Amino acid sequence: MSAMTGWWSRRSVAGKVELYTRWTFHLFVPIELFAFGGIPLSRSADSPLSTAGAVGLCLWVLVHALLCGFLASRSLDHTTGVRPRPVRLATGVAAATATGNLAVVVLWTTGALPDASVNASVIVGTAVFTVGTLALCVDGVRRMLYVALGAGLVTALPVVLLGHGLLPGAATVVAVAVGGCGTAGACGFSSWLLGVVQELERSRDLKARLAVAEERLRFGRDLHDVMGRNLSVIALKSELAVQLTRRGRPEGVDQMVEVQRIAQESQREVREVVRGYREADLRVELEGARGVLDAAGIDCAVDAPAVELPSGVQSALGWVVRETTTNVLRHGDPRRCAIALRRTADGVLLTVENDGAAVRDGAAAPGRTGSGLAGLRERLGAVGGTLEAGFVDPHSFRVTARVPLAVPEQTGTRQERETVA
Template sequence: MSRLTGWWSGRGSAAKVELYTRWSFHFFMVIEIAAIGLVPVSSSRYNPLATPLGLALTLLVCAHAVLNAVLSSRALDWALDRRDRPVRLATALILLTAGGSLTVIALRASGVLDDPSTVAAVVTGLVTFTMSGLVLCVRRPRRMLYVVPAAGLATGTAVVAMGIHPGEGLGYAIGITLSGGGLAAACGFSAWLMKIVWELERSRDVQARLAVAEERLRFGRDLHDILGRNLSVIALKSELAVQLARRERPEAVDQMIEVQRIAQESQREVRDVVRGYREADLRVELEGARGVLDAAGIDCSVDSPGLVLAAEVQAALGWVVRETTTNVLRHGNAQRCAIAVREEEGAVLLTVENDGVGSPSGPGGAPGSGLAGLRERLAAVGGTLEAGPGDDGTFRVTARVPGSRTSAMPRTSLASPASPASPVSPASPASPVSPASPASPASRTEANR
């Protein structure tokens, strides 16, 4: 069943809206052929030339419907900046509509077609469905408010000019204006909605990339703050040691010992910063998961009591939250996600459940390495990981780590800023930008005071 529905469930929200919009326009082709193309051959009020003439009109409507469907597809691609505007197709559709409508009206005026309802259905249908394709080819769909009445007025004028009763001409003008205007408005709104959904999708991607870029900038700033001062001191003391050595002063050895000490201290500080960024903190990751999922339009609920866990347990569960959040964003189309942390039978249980039913696999359906890496991290602390379909068509990831509560803290809101001691790794797409920096200039200035 997953293979049959994968072509739909494997798409994102924007791709689903686009697919729905495209097939809606393709369905207009079926409606035009069924509602208008079969009218000429089904009418019995023709003269002896009715059969070949009716087939000719049916072929005219079918050709118009196919050309309009191709134009609509190309126009949607143009609206999404994937190809040039289909000007030639639009011109061909206008010429086919104008030529076919004038020919049918002329046959009605000459008495070859004596059924006014058949003529009205063919002419009105050709002009009306043409408006649905042309509205996609204009940058400002509001202009169709003037084009549709103009097309209706031109058709009514042509009817009267060929000697048909003015009442019929007025009926053509009103019918084309109302039906063409309504269909053009619906098609224009559908195309506009599709463009807006794609713009929102791109905005989400840009927002995630900016968050990662900002985190990397903060990481670079912290390294600069640590190494900049120490390297300057090392340079000055090394220069002083060189001068002292040239004078054969014994103080040069003391200066080089000081340089060695500062270099070792700098190395330790860099390791601390890198370790802080590479280790995942559970509270920070829970906050980051909810923030990123909410920004992506996914309703995320987090239930986490105040448990004080060992550092290695927090790091392992933090990686689970980070990886599963990434899977929800990449591999599924979730609308809701629930994350819960609780103590159960001497173990800490973390569950992440979403309704996107996204398979955590790589391109082409090959199993990804994310869950395998999580199992290795959990195995290092004696934990286990289970992933698979849950209840009510959901996908659930369950991590169980042996441990118990060492001390209880009141349940706090995860909206509070992240702890400075546990920054977020910039390598994760699901990592938020922490409000506090572990080695920010402001914190160092305050510490120096």
């Protein structure tokens, strides 16, 4: 079942809205063909319209429907930012519609197409669908209104000038204007909605990238604060030790001892930065997660009663909240996220669960996690904790962290010690 519906479930909200909008406009082609192209064929037996005339009108409606479908596709490409605005194509479709309808009116006048009701339905129908398609290419309700009124006047002008009377001309203007306004409103709203959803999707991706960039900047600032000051002192004391040694002064040894002490202190501080620098505060991370997810339109429920926890446990769980929040923003299509903190008999249990997750060609299948979750497992392993991550159902992902209250004194991992060394 998942293989049959995966083409839909694997898409984001923006992708689903785009697919729905595109296929809606693709369906306009058969709708126009059967609604207006079928009228000449169905009426040919009961009216003076010949079979050749009926087939000709049907072919004109078919060509027009295909042109409008192609223009709608290009206009949606502009809405999604793939292509520029199709101004030339829109102008060509408008000119083709005006020319085709003029030919219908001329043939109507000469008697080649004698059925007035059939001719009127064809020219009004093609004009209305043209207005709806052109509405995808313009911005603003006022411009859409101008397109509908202009199409009504252009369509009715040949009817009046070729001697069919003012009343049919006025009826044509009203029919095209009213039908065009309704079609333009529906099409314009669909295009606007697609643009809004695309912008929200880009904003969410931007927030995720900003969160990662902020984390990198914070890491860089901490390393600069730790190493910049200490390396300056080491350089100064080393230079002083060299000068004292050249003069045969015993104080040079004391300076080198001080350099050794500062180097060891720097090594310890860098290890703390690599391991979980500046002790992430769990409460701050929980409030930050709530604010970021709410700003992204994700309903975030935080159930975390106030409990006294050792600093090492708070730091480790703060990192879990920070990393899982970033993952929620960057992966899947979540609408809600639940964060719960519970104190057990011998430790603390933190769960982060969100919906909108999907298996993408096995890349996010349970048991196959990215480097972010692998880093969390390493951090929690350093304090004797464990991390479990996986799907609880086809569209919900849960991360569970367990940390004992008795945090080991030596919290640096072997990899961190090797890296620093």
